[in-house]
Amino acid sequence: MLTAIILELQPINDAKLPLSHGVFSYAAALSLLERIEPDLPRRLHDSASSKPLTTSPVWGGFRDGTLFRLQRGKTYRWRLTGLDEAVSTCLSYTEAGVGNVRIGDTIFCINRVLSEPQEDPEVGKTTYESLWSHWQNISPPVRFPVQFHTPTTFRRGHVEDPFPAPHLVFGSLVNSWNTHSPQSLGEITDVLREMVILTNWKGETRRVELGSRRTVGFVGKFTYSVIENLPEICRVLGLLLDYAFYAGVGWQTTHGLGQTRLAYKVKE
Structure with missing residues (x-):
């Protein structure tokens, strides 16, 4: 199974992220998956070099030098994909009620999860x-x-x-x-x-x-x-x-x- 979802995120305070924040994005994705399937992050860590998970940067921040500036109450987009049954199933169960997401030093609330292809061209399921x-x-x-x-x-x-x-x-x-x-x-x-x-x-x-x-x-x-x-x-x-x-x-x-x-x- 292949799945791509978008999480619409809102920071709880004005905040900053480095332009390159992939390390934080990956850690946040593992934390999110762990809430749904506690053993999955360990299995991903132990898997082959080609992991069945991708993350995007947080899209929509205002660039200021080497940082993205994020405004409280504004919506940003974060895309996750799964390349196998386990990760895809977890992503399909992800919903706003799963709790806040911490990316770097920034805490976001999940405003909405887009999981159906008709909701956005960047979402997919096949x-x-x-x-x-x-x-x-x-x-x-x-x-x-x-x-x-x-x-x-x-x-x-x-x-x-x-x-x-x-x-x-x-x-x-x-x-x-x-x-x-x-x-x-x-x-x-x-x-x-x-x-x-x-x-x-x-x-x-x-x-x-x-x-x-x-x-x-x-x-x-x-x-x-x-x-x-x-x-x-x-x-x-x-x-x-x-x-x-x-x-x-x-x-x-x-x-x-x-x-x-x-x-x-x-x-x-």
């Missing part, structure tokens, strides 16, 4: 099987414009690589899909490396603070194209980019990095 079936039954495009909303980077050994190379973007998605989906795509990354190119882009790099360390990630709009009109390859790209709506791309998606969207809706 299954791996449904995504697979959808892309097997349409005529796919050969070009895919992709928007990277938050800094995105890839871990390679002991360093990060903040470049939107096709094999890194789609290799990340293949690894995540194969980890969490009941239906593996197999060893397809090398095929995508040969068949997919970056044909257009407009982006930049941004620095991100990650607790005791920092990194750099790219943001912007990038178009990926299949060099030949091969429907099966195009379907895999479309499938993976639809999956990215839930999974994100790259390293530290649990901390708000790699928030990614297919930049247009593919016609049936």
Whole structure:
């Protein structure tokens, strides 16, 4: 199961958050899940490097230097996604009555939880099987414009690589899909490396603070194209980019990095 919800939050006082607050966002998400399923955070901690949970930054703050300023009584948005049954079930049970949320030093009350797709385009609910079936039954495009909303980077050994190379973007998605989906795509990354190119882009790099360390990630709009009109390859790209709506791309998606969207809706 795949689930994306949005929590509408209101700080109980005027407050501040660092521009990069992914460490706090992830800790808050684990605390929230623990109230619904007490053993789940430990299982997530012990799971593979590709966690079945992503968090977004808190959206809507006023930027002031290296901080976001938050106003008491104003509503902000915080998005969480689940990539497996356990996390998705917990998210589906999340409601305003679950209690306050602490992100960093800021305490928020939950004003509303958006959990149905018709409530907001950033909310979603589907299954791996449904995504697979959808892309097997349409005529796919050969070009895919992709928007990277938050800094995105890839871990390679002991360093990060903040470049939107096709094999890194789609290799990340293949690894995540194969980890969490009941239906593996197999060893397809090398095929995508040969068949997919970056044909257009407009982006930049941004620095991100990650607790005791920092990194750099790219943001912007990038178009990926299949060099030949091969429907099966195009379907895999479309499938993976639809999956990215839930999974994100790259390293530290649990901390708000790699928030990614297919930049247009593919016609049936």
